[in-house]
Amino acid sequence: MLSPHRRWTRDPPLSSVTSCVRRGLCSKRHSLWMLLVLLLVCVAFQTFVTRSARTDKLTGPGPGLPDLRFTVNKQPSPSLQKVWEHWQNTRPLQTDRPDLHHQKGGHRKPSDHILLTHVDKILNPTAGSQLEEQLDPGPLGLRSTRNHLTAGPVERLVHSPTTSGTKISCHPKSHIVFLKTHKTASSTILNVLYRYGESRNLTFALPVNKHSQLFYPFFFASHFVEGVSSRRVTEFNIMCNHMRFRKSEVVKVMPDDTFYFSILRHPVSMMESIFIYYKSIPAFHKTRSLDDFLDNSRRTYNSSVTNNHYAHNILAFDFGFDNNVAADADDLEERASRAVAAIERDFHLVLISEYFDESMVLLRHALCWSLEDMVSFKLNSRSERTRHQLSADTPEKIRRWNALDWRIYLHFNATFWHKVDSLVGREQMKREVSQLRELQLKLANTCLKDGGAVDPSQIKDAGLKPFQYGAAVIQGYNLNPDLDPQTRTQCQRLITPELQYTERLYTQQFPELAAKLKHAPRKVPPQRQRSDRTAVMGRVWSSGGHHRPVIRHRVSNLINLKASTSGLLAHTAAHNKTGVP
Numbered sequence: 001m002l003s004p005h006r007r008w009t010r011d012p013p014l015s016s017v018t019s020c021v022r023r024g025l026c027s028k029r030h031s032l033w034m035l036l037v038l039l040l041v042c043v044a045f046q047t048f049v050t051r052s053a054r055t056d057k058l059t060g061p062g063p064g065l066p067d068l069r070f071t072v073n074k075q076p077s078p079s080l081q082k083v084w085e086h087w088q089n090t091r092p093l094q095t096d097r098p099d100l101h102h103q104k105g106g107h108r109k110p111s112d113h114i115l116l117t118h119v120d121k122i123l124n125p126t127a128g129s130q131l132e133e134q135l136d137p138g139p140l141g142l143r144s145t146r147n148h149l150t151a152g153p154v155e156r157l158v159h160s161p162t163t164s165g166t167k168i169s170c171h172p173k174s175h176i177v178f179l180k181t182h183k184t185a186s187s188t189i190l191n192v193l194y195r196y197g198e199s200r201n202l203t204f205a206l207p208v209n210k211h212s213q214l215f216y217p218f219f220f221a222s223h224f225v226e227g228v229s230s231r232r233v234t235e236f237n238i239m240c241n242h243m244r245f246r247k248s249e250v251v252k253v254m255p256d257d258t259f260y261f262s263i264l265r266h267p268v269s270m271m272e273s274i275f276i277y278y279k280s281i282p283a284f285h286k287t288r289s290l291d292d293f294l295d296n297s298r299r300t301y302n303s304s305v306t307n308n309h310y311a312h313n314i315l316a317f318d319f320g321f322d323n324n325v326a327a328d329a330d331d332l333e334e335r336a337s338r339a340v341a342a343i344e345r346d347f348h349l350v351l352i353s354e355y356f357d358e359s360m361v362l363l364r365h366a367l368c369w370s371l372e373d374m375v376s377f378k379l380n381s382r383s384e385r386t387r388h389q390l391s392a393d394t395p396e397k398i399r400r401w402n403a404l405d406w407r408i409y410l411h412f413n414a415t416f417w418h419k420v421d422s423l424v425g426r427e428q429m430k431r432e433v434s435q436l437r438e439l440q441l442k443l444a445n446t447c448l449k450d451g452g453a454v455d456p457s458q459i460k461d462a463g464l465k466p467f468q469y470g471a472a473v474i475q476g477y478n479l480n481p482d483l484d485p486q487t488r489t490q491c492q493r494l495i496t497p498e499l500q501y502t503e504r505l506y507t508q509q510f511p512e513l514a515a516k517l518k519h520a521p522r523k524v525p526p527q528r529q530r531s532d533r534t535a536v537m538g539r540v541w542s543s544g545g546h547h548r549p550v551i552r553h554r555v556s557n558l559i560n561l562k563a564s565t566s567g568l569l570a571h572t573a574a575h576n577k578t579g580v581p
C-alpha cells in the first residue's frame, strides 16, 4: 500500500494544491522567495534573447519575401574538432618526407599533427604555445576545441612582435575589403581570405546570383552584393571579389571600421601575363606578339571597345581611375599624383606581388592575424610553356604604354618598404618570411601529391581544375591520396580555385537562393548575349586551344562564372549609370 505522501505525489488532490498555494501566498517569506525566482527567470530569459540577437547577423525576411536565412553552421564542425583532437595526440614527431606518404604500416605518413607541432615550434620556441593563447584555427584553418571557441567573428587577443622586439596585443580584424586586381597574385590572397573567413563563419560580400565577380568591369554598386537589396544580411565581414573600385558604394555595404587593402604587380611582368591570358580581347587578338601590340598601340588601340581596358593601365582601371592616358600627356604627372593620393586615402595597405611573402607578413601585422593564417599555395600560375621571354627593349615599351600604372607602382613599391620598417622591422620580416616558407613547405609535403603545381591535364579531380582562359595554361594541384578525410578537406581548401570556392561559399551563405539558381533558366534575350562582353568571352572560350579538352567538364558553368555573364550585364546595365568608360 502507498503511503499518504506518495499517493499525494502521484495524484495531488486539487484542494491540497490550492491550500498549499494559499499557504505560500499568505506567508511573507514564501512570497519573497517566489518573487526572487520570478526575477531570476526574467533575467535568464532576457540574457538569452539579447545573446541570440547579437549573434544573429541576419534580419528576418522582408514582408512578402521567402525566408532565405543564412544557414551556415555556427558551431565548429565535429569533424574539425576531431582533427584538432587528432593533432593533440602525442604521437612521436616523424619525418615529413613526401616519399613516406605512401608507406603502409611501418612509418606512419606525416600527418597534420606534425604540422601543428612544427608550427608551435617555429612560432613559439618557448614553453606554453602562443598559439593556444591566440585561439587560432591552425595552419589548415582548423578551430581549436581546447579553447571552446564560439563561432562567428573571433574576438581574440594576438600577441604580435613589434619592430622593437617587444610584443603588443591586438584584436584581429574581421572587417576587410580586398580590391582584387588582375594578374597580381590576387587569387592566392582571395584563398587566404576565404579560408580565414570560412573557418570562422564570417560573412562574405559575395556577388549576387552566384556570379564570381562584382560585376567587373562596371563600377561597383552596393546592390551587386547578395543580401544587400533584400536586406537579409545586415553585417558583412569580407569583400574580396573582382570589382572596379568605387569607395562611395563600398562604404554602403561594409562597416565603418573596415580595413582596405589591395595588391600591385610590376607593370612589365603583369603586362606579359595579361597579354597571354587575355590574348583574345580585341586589342590583342590580331597581334602577333606583345611587341607587335606595343609598337602599334598608339595607332591601333581603341579604348572604347569592350574588354580593351585589360590592355592599358589595368591597375588604374581597377582602382576606379580613367586608364586612358598617354606617356607624353601633359597631365600625366598630375593624374598619377591624384591617383596615388586617392589610393593612399582609401586604402590602409597596398601590397606588392613581387614581395609576396613579405606582403603576407606585413598584412598579418596589419590585420593582427597569425602567421598560420597567411599560408597559401600559389594559385592561378601559368605553365612555363605559356610564358614568354621579353626582348631587351620590351620592358621600357611597357612602362611607357602603362605610364600611369608605372607611376602608381613606383610609389607603392617605396611605401611598402616604409610600412615594413614601421610595422615589422627588417630583421623580424626576414624571420617571419622564412617561418612562413617553412610552414608552406611542410604543408606542400603533407597536402600535395606532386609537391607542387601541375598542368591542368594532370589534375585528377575535375572539381579542382582552375579556369582556363586565352592562351594561358593555368596550373593547379593534386592532393596526396593518403590523407585522412579531415586533413583532406583542409588541404583541399588551400588548392580550391577561385570560381569553385566562391560558388561553395555562396551556397553555404545562401542555400535556398543557390538551389533556386541551380534550376532557374537564364533570363537574358539571345540577341543581347551576342552583343555583350559575355558573348565575347564565351566565344573566346569556345574557339578552341590546345588545353581546351582539359576543362570541358564545366565549360558552361565557368563561362557564366568567370567571364562576366549575360545576366551580369543585363543586371548591371539597368543599375549602373557609370558603365564602361
Ligand SMILES: Nc1ncnc2c1ncn2[C@@H]1O[C@H](COP(=O)(O)OS(=O)(=O)O)[C@@H](OP(=O)(O)O)[C@H]1O
Pocket: 181, 182, 183, 184, 185, 186, 187, 188, 269, 273, 353, 356, 377, 378, 379, 380, 381, 382
Ligand atoms: N604567391 C604568389 N607569388 C607570386 N606570384 C603569384 C603568387 N600566386 C599567384 N601568383 C601569380 O599571379 C598571377 C595570377 O594573378 P591573379 O590570381 O591575380 O589573376 S586573376 O586576375 O585572378 O586571373 C599569375 O602570374 P602569371 O603566372 O605570370 O600569369 C601567378 O603566377
